[in-house]
Amino acid sequence: MSDGMKVLIVEDDPNICDLLQLYLEKEGYNVIQSFDGEEGLAKYYEENPDFVILDIMLPKVDGWEVCQEIRDDRDIPLLMLTGKGESYDKVKGLELGADDYVVKPFDPKEIIARMKAILRRTNPHLNSHENIDFPQLLINMKEFKVFRKSKDINLPPKELELLYFLASQPNQVFTRQQLLEKIWGFDYEGDVRTIDVHIKRIREKLGDELPYWSLKTIRGVGYKFEVNLGV
Structure with a gap:
């Protein structure tokens, strides 16, 4: 390396x-x-x-x-x-x-x-290179890109990995500590508020949420990528 x-x-x-x-x-x-x-x-x-x-x-x-x-x-x-x-x-x-x-x-x-x-x-070479495709949101891990309403959104690697991880397991709630361990690794000793900072940046860059999907805060617990394709 x-x-x-x-x-x-x-x-x-x-x-x-x-x-x-x-x-x-x-x-x-x-x-x-x-x-x-x-x-x-x-x-x-x-x-x-x-x-x-x-x-x-x-x-x-x-x-x-x-x-x-x-x-x-x-x-x-x-x-x-x-x-x-x-x-x-x-x-x-x-x-x-x-x-x-x-x-x-x-x-x-x-x-x-x-x-x-x-x-x-x-490192952009993650274990999984599958695309995640929701209405007006495409996460392309092979090219390490996110598209919102067909517009290329520039997310740094850690933000993209966090979004991909949550979106790949829709409607599942993860604590901040679980997200730190999954994305930053077990040896990361930073503050759990790191997650809050990165979620905030992702939301700002993605813009207004659609009724089909959203990054939800679960008070006192953590976050989930909520999907409701029946809207």
Whole structure:
């Protein structure tokens, strides 16, 4: 999985950069370092990395802005680092499109494990390549695309996998913890609110729900993809 993969680290602490580079290179990754947000964006465009490790508190351009610009450019696996542990920062990072979030201080082995988990779930080659077709909604896993009223909707891999999983088992209720384990993996240690953030983004992108199907919140439990084709 790591063979030849290029990782951009945007972190203003050279010691952290060097430590991460040491561990990443042992795993077979090619590492690019940058020490402020402005340089990080420049190297992102120059080097076209496969993965980004991004600190939030950066000189010149902060990590929030860097994350937003990268997400506006393309959907690349992105792990955010910060010295803050407040839930606000975690939720904001996830809303901007970060795939995961690690609070300093951390064990470099944890970063490697989180990276591998992200890469597993953002890999478009899922076990199933079947299409799911509902009125005005087509989920094409072979091409990794979603069509709403024949319009191509851009969903990042984790959002698409979550939608596909729910839609492939219509009318079945899943808890947030079950969804975390199914989509993010048993080794994911993030907050269950990750599910709420991603469901919210999916709903916003799909637009108004039809009477035939909808993403339903089951209060106090979780979510289901509700289907009523008899309407």
